[in-house]
Amino acid sequence: MRKGCHKMILTYNSTYFDGTRTYGGYSDIIVVKEHFVICWPDNLPLDVGSPLRNFGLDKPGMYISVVGLGVLGHVAMKLAKAFGAKVTVISTSPAKKKEAIEHLGPDSFLVSSDQAQLQHDGKLTLLGSPKALELPVMPMLAGRKIVAGSGIGGIKETQEMIEFCAKHNITADVEVIPMKYVNTAMDCLAKADVRYQFVINIGNMLKAA
Secondary structure, three states: OOOOOOOOOOOEEEEOOOOOEEEOOOOOOOOOOHHHOOOOOOOOOHHHHHHHHHOOOOOOOOEEEEEOOOHHHHHHHHHHHHOOOEEEEEEOOHHHHHHHHHHHOOOEEEEOOOHHHOOOOOEEEEOOOOOOOOOOHHHHHHHOOEEEEOOOOOHHHHHHHHHHHHHHOOOOOEEEEEHHHHHHHHHHHHOOOOOOEEEEEOHHHHHHO
16 A cells, blocks of 8 residues: 555445445455565565555654554564664563563563653554543643554565565464354454454465465
8 A cells, every 4th residue: 555545445345446445455366556566585484474565664763662462562662672672562561571582682660550651742643543542731832742643664674674574584473264164253353352363264275266
């Protein structure tokens, strides 16, 4: 998808220019414009590499905060460390500190319920799709704090990120499931009962076809 696209057609429950509907991404065959195709490295397995297309496009020398250790967070953590950035994990749960330190190795860990963590001239960047926010206005005014948003990287940046992951052996932690498990997986997602991300294995289906 192009950044800042004003004629965007979503994958799910959207409308094509001819009036037909989109019904999701579980397709055997798709047709796309060449400009939006990523060249996939041979040494990056599809199951643990495909989730990477959604993830952060960080640069060396940054101080990076990763909010949450879910689907996006755990890979953002790996990417940031590989780039040599100073990484802080931010979580609502102090109980996740032990897992974060031992499994992913951030430089620091903060609990987001502590409002004092966002200091003067601090910037809070929203990357996911959270529920509506209610923000305390006076502390933002007094501290010159900024709330911003960022969606996706462009094709060029995504290609560079995929090649970087292949070179440095950075992969996503996933649960690979067969197509027949999709409905159960959706129920698990609704309950947040998943270890990072589900990946659907359609290889056997394509061979059978």
